[in-house]
Amino acid sequence: MHDSLSHPSLSHQEPPHQTKAATERYFWIEPVLVGAALALFVLYSLWEVFFQVHGRYHNYLSPYFSPDLGRWLKIPVFPALWVAWVPLLFRASCYYYRREYYRAWFGSPPACAVPDRRTRYTGETRPPMVWTYFHRFFFYLSTVVVVFLWVDALHGFDFGGRFGIGLGSLLLLVDAALLSLYTFSCHAFRHLAGGNLNCYRCKPRRPRARYHLWRVISRLNQHHGLYAWISMFWVWGTAVYVRLLILGLIRDPRLLR
Amino acid sequence: MTEDGFRGREVPIWIFRGDGLSGEERQYMVELSPGMVVLDAVLYVQQHEAPDLAVRWNCKAAHCGSCGAEVNGRPRLLCKTRMDDYMRRNEAVHVGPMKTFPVIRDLVPDIRKNYEIARRIPPFTPAHPAPFQLWPEDVERLKEFRRCIECFLCQDVCHVLRDHHRLDHYMGPRFMLKLAELDMHPLDTRDRTPYVRREGGVDWCNVTRCCSDVCPEAIAITENAIIPLKERVADRYFDPIRDFWRGRSRRPAPEPPEK
Amino acid sequence: MNIDPLHYDVLIxxxxxxGLRAALAAAEEGARVAVLSKSLxxxxxxxxxxxxxxAALGNLDPYDSFDTHFYDTMKAGHFLNNYRMVSLYTQEAPDRVLELETWGAVFDRTEDGRIMQRPFGAHSFRRLAHVGDSTGKELIRTLEYKILATKRVDVYPExxxxRLFLDDNGRAAGAFCYQRDDGRFLIFSAHAVIMASGGWGRVYKVSSNSWESTGDGAAISFRAGAELMDMEMVQFHPTGMVWPPGVRGILVTEGVRGEGGLLFNSQNERFMLRYDPERKELSARDVVSRSIFREVQAGRGTPHGGAWLDISHKGPAYIKRKLPTMYEQFLKLADLDITRERFEVAPTTHYTMGGLRVEAETGATNIEGLYACGETAAGLHGGNRLGGNSLGDLLVFGRRAGLAAAAYAARRPGTSSLSYSSIEEERRRVLAPFAIESGENPYLIHAQLQQLMSTYAGIMRSGTSLTDGLGHLERLSERANRMSADGGLHFNPGWGLVFDVQNMLTLARAxxxxxxxxxxxxxxHWRTDYPDEDPEEGRRNIVQTLGPDGRIKVRDEPVPEMPPDLRRLFDDPVSPGVKRQREEASRARGSEGA
Structure with missing residues (x-):
């Protein structure tokens, strides 16, 4: 193109006056709610991990302690820590949660077309944020955790060798299901399932299965944010429920003996 | 349809008048008509009160992407933004130019830098000329990217460019979309991942998804272009296990640097 | 003032x-090219x-071929076309489409991985390579990025x-321009100039065209002595949006009918069965437009004066996949869901078949060194353009004009000399609107011109209406001499409109x-006083030139005579491809019977 592309007569400073960013006067409501919810969840999680030594109530195992690696390895301190870091870092590096906490905690930006609260911004170019590129490893590890969650959820129906259903069993079962949905709708998995391919049919012997898998994951992935929230609150709720049982503050209603 | 709800009513509209150095909002009166969009109102002002009011527009049907501006601080296509939406909410209408770019005059920004970036991107490089054999499954993903009308509202809203002025480091959402389209084309032979990271600056994006929010063509820029590009970067630079499995010899040879 | 001209081999x-296709072709030949763009x-x-x-790729219908496409195009153009152009076009279009694909265009695909083709009005077969309902966007985006990656091409946006400058020998030598953003004057000198500035649909009130389509290239060439041809041929697309008023005239793609959309009048009658029982909704554009117009005239129009178009029977999923833009356009601009409801359409000014008279092979005009292509040029479409032939036209003749202009530029010795006085004269003329005190408002003149043309030279004309129109136009032009501009030189649309209106007045007169x-x-061209085709009239193209006194001179030019082998194609009532298909089918039936 021609040199007049770089225009000499225009100053490249900000235009002096802009229309008021007035429409979304209540833009701050969302980041405040999200920020508070995430912060409370993190605080609760830290409390579970660092201040609790066991998470078992008969056949129920709190999701924070599943699998109960700390006890298997006979490590006396912080038994939950040996597993809980996986789902926590999986969520911390998740493409959806990143959107939420960048907006809510860092105000980068708080909402669209609202000025960024930070003056220095490096995006995800340097540590620690550049480590979010390791998201897929947390995905791999999370799939292992999910397997144990299912195992422990099934244990939740085993009342001393006899099948039964308590409220806790159902909570644990749904918990495992929601975490599976969240885990397998992950962006990294979408990529590994087929997003990394440039053609699905152009190589004659390439299995179309990758294409169909990618399609399914892509569809799930559209609701990844929803699954993220529901599963988070469900884990939270389940953990609180089991904790309250352990503390003896409530009783587990048995629905089927 | 709100057939006659607001017909014939005179309403005020505030339009930014000025250039890169100074300017102010001015109030004009506009006669509403059914289905009126903000561009209609601006052209009404142009015809009746201010013949020199500068605004870019072409097709008036959201195909060309010329009339990007900000209505009440929100990046929008003027031809697709209905007046009655604001009237119904009893909201005043303020129209200003896109904030991220220098103003030439009134509602017209200087967006030539976007074309400079476009010129830098290595073009599509197929192994052989058409006819191609390309299946519907393989072009499906590209079609979304090619819906782009180059209104540059995504470039406008992206905080990396809007607040941090990092166009020198990060090409912006429009061009992430372009790079994704080229990289995912089944017949493109270039290895573009290093380019996406270094020249494209994909690391600067923090996936807050405002570009997708404002896209008038409803392209999921972040989900379908930027995140997949980031995953490709992860493949290349952050995945030792994958390297181990694939064996280093099977990696494509690094490309000579672009001019 | 800086009047140092910018030198180029080819100015487009x-x-x-x-324009972009021509630039690519010229640059490939080694020419340095400047492209002047009215907008970005x-x-x-x-x-x-x-x-x-x-393009007769024949991907879906193997019986399609260039002679079938030739047949369809000539027939739709009512034999006013330059057959040589049609023949070149139909033979080269497939290559041009494939070339786009090589440059990165992504067409819709068939199940076996080839370019998908869709049926369209008056085409014998499924023939239109397409990208959903935004093929033009795909085409221009592809060319845009190709241009950006091409050295030797400078694009001057906005x-x-x-004015077109000629040198002392009457050869095209350059142009006078100004930049919209800062009002700076640009003087170009070039060995060859290509006019690729599109049509002049904005002459009419209800138009699918954008503000740019004011025929600048045709008008300034006409003033410089170039010949205009077939100017009476203005295509009214049958389906423009009608309601709400802000979107009146915006195009509803023929693809809606191509994909199965049906037209109804207010009495729920599928009236196209009456006007063209053979091709129905997919008849030629002139036929469908006139049919809708007649229905409205007969009092069977919709509430806002049009016809109903209904595609809802195709189901939401299909409509959203094949016509996403239309779905979105109606939903957003008219609060109407076309997957569930029918909608109003009416004819809208769409395309100008006439334009600069050019040589078929090169796009050369009667002015040496001046070329034209695309909608600005006349000849390919004759009396009516087939849908889908304009995008092909751009590519085929854009390339041809680019090649020819580059070759001419290489042949032409020395630099093109511009006379200082003509530059100075034009500079004064361009600045004049600022000097006129309380002059005419160009927006108003434009609106009155549009009203005038729609009234006197619209879809239906007569000798009296045209004579009256010319009289009114005369008076309007006089007032237009006093059009004035307010404000400054920086991005001033009111100022720019003065020249647009001048160009449109010139072309309206033609x-x-x-x-x-x-x-x-x-x-x-539909005259109520001469309602039928006249074989004698059909043998001539009407050519106009502007005399030095500012009067238009009209002369006849015989329509080029087809050679006998092509002529013979039209002895059949059906196109060659359809004929072959039927023969094949009857042979197959015959062998089955035996």
């Missing part, structure tokens, strides 16, 4: 499909083309061209003159 006025790069009116590119001259109804 217009950055739509034709990639925003030209080409972006609005929806349906597709007509430049208004006001439309009225040509229409009065053609005493018959043919193709898009």
């Amino acid at each position: 006025v217009g950055a739509g499909g034709a 790069l990639g925003k030209a009116h080409t972006v609005m083309a929806e349906g597709g590119i007509a 430049v208004i061209t006001t 439309i009225l003159t040509g229409a009065r001259e053609r005493r018959e109804s043919r193709g898009a």
Whole structure:
């Protein structure tokens, strides 16, 4: 193109006056709610991990302690820590949660077309944020955790060798299901399932299965944010429920003996 | 349809008048008509009160992407933004130019830098000329990217460019979309991942998804272009296990640097 | 003032499909090229083309071939076409489509991985290579990025061209322009100039065209002595949006009917069965437009004066996949869901078949060194353009004009000399609107011109209406001499409109003159006083030139005579491809019977 592309007569400073960013006067409501919810969840999680030594109530195992690696390895301190870091870092590096906490905690930006609260911004170019590129490893590890969650959820129906259903069993079962949905709708998995391919049919012997898998994951992935929230609150709720049982503050209603 | 709800009513509209150095909002009166969009109102002002009011527009049907501006601080296509939406909410209408770019005059920004970036991107490089054999499954993903009308509202809203002025480091959402389209084309032979990271600056994006929010063509820029590009970067630079499995010899040879 | 001219081998006025394709061709030949774009790069009116590119690839219908496409195009053009252009076009279009694909265009695909083709009005077969309903966007985006990656091509965005300069020998030598953003004057000198500035649909009130389509290239060439041809032929697309008023005229792609959309009048009658029982909704555009117009005239129109178009029977999923833009356009701008409801359509000014008279092979005009292509040029479409033939036109003749201009530029010795006095004269003329005190408002003159043309030279004309129109136009032109501009030089649309309106007045006069001259109804030209085709009239193209006194001179030019082998194609009532298909089918039946 021609040199007049770089225009000499225009100053490249900000235009002096802009229309008021007035429409979304209540833009701050969302980041405040999200920020508070995430912060409370993190605080609760830290409390579970660092201040609790066991998470078992008969056949129920709190999701924070599943699998109960700390006890298997006979490590006396912080038994939950040996597993809980996986789902926590999986969520911390998740493409959806990143959107939420960048907006809510860092105000980068708080909402669209609202000025960024930070003056220095490096995006995800340097540590620690550049480590979010390791998201897929947390995905791999999370799939292992999910397997144990299912195992422990099934244990939740085993009342001393006899099948039964308590409220806790159902909570644990749904918990495992929601975490599976969240885990397998992950962006990294979408990529590994087929997003990394440039053609699905152009190589004659390439299995179309990758294409169909990618399609399914892509569809799930559209609701990844929803699954993220529901599963988070469900884990939270389940953990609180089991904790309250352990503390003896409530009783587990048995629905089927 | 709100057939006659607001017909014939005179309403005020505030339009930014000025250039890169100074300017102010001015109030004009506009006669509403059914289905009126903000561009209609601006052209009404142009015809009746201010013949020199500068605004870019072409097709008036959201195909060309010329009339990007900000209505009440929100990046929008003027031809697709209905007046009655604001009237119904009893909201005043303020129209200003896109904030991220220098103003030439009134509602017209200087967006030539976007074309400079476009010129830098290595073009599509197929192994052989058409006819191609390309299946519907393989072009499906590209079609979304090619819906782009180059209104540059995504470039406008992206905080990396809007607040941090990092166009020198990060090409912006429009061009992430372009790079994704080229990289995912089944017949493109270039290895573009290093380019996406270094020249494209994909690391600067923090996936807050405002570009997708404002896209008038409803392209999921972040989900379908930027995140997949980031995953490709992860493949290349952050995945030792994958390297181990694939064996280093099977990696494509690094490309000579672009001019 | 800086009047140092910028030198180029080839100067191209217009950055739509034709201009960009011409630039690529010229640059490939080694020429240094400047492209003048009235708006930003990639925003030209080409972006609005929806349906597709007509090319006889035969991907879906193997009986399709270039002679079938030739047959369809000539027949739809009512034999006013230059057959040589049609023949070149139909033979080269497939290559041009494939070339786009090589450059990165992504067409819709068939199940076996080839370019998908869709049926369209008056095409014998499924022929239009398309990308959903935004083929024009795909075309221009592809060319845009190809241009950006091409050295030797400079694109000047937002430049208004006001005058074509000739040198002392009467050869095209350059142009006078100004930049919209800061009002700076640009003087170009070039060995060859290509006019690729599109049509002049904005002459009419209800139009699918963007503000740019004011025929600048045709008008300034006409003033410099170039010949205009077939100016009476203005295509009214049958389906423009009708309601709400702000979107009146915006195109509803023929693809809606191509994909199965049906037309109804207010009495729920599928009236196209009456007007063209054979091809029904997919008849030629002139036929469908006239049919809708007649229905409205007969009092069977919709509430806002049109016809109902209904595609809802195709189901939401299909509509959203094949016509996403239309779905979105109606939902957003008219609060109407076309997957569930029918909608109103009415004819809208869409395309100008006439334009600069050019040589078929090169696009050369009667002025040495001046070329034209795309909608600015006349000859390919004759009396009516087939849908899908314009995008192909841009590519085929854009390339041809680019090659020819580059070759001419290489042949032409020395630099083109511009006379200082003509530059100075034009500079004064361009600045004049600022000096006029309380002059005419160009917006108002434009609106009155549009009203005038729609009234006197619209879809239906007569000798009296055209004569009256010319009289009114005379008076309007006089007032237009006093059009004035307010404000400064920086991005001043009111100032720019002065020149647009001048160009449109010039072309409007040519439309009225040509229409009065053609005493018959043919193709898009419908005269109530001469309701039928006249074989004698059909043998001539009406050519107009501007005399030094400012009067238009009209002369006849015989329509080029087809050689016998091509002529013979039309002895059959059906196209060659359809004929072959039927023969094959009857042979197959015959062998089955035996």
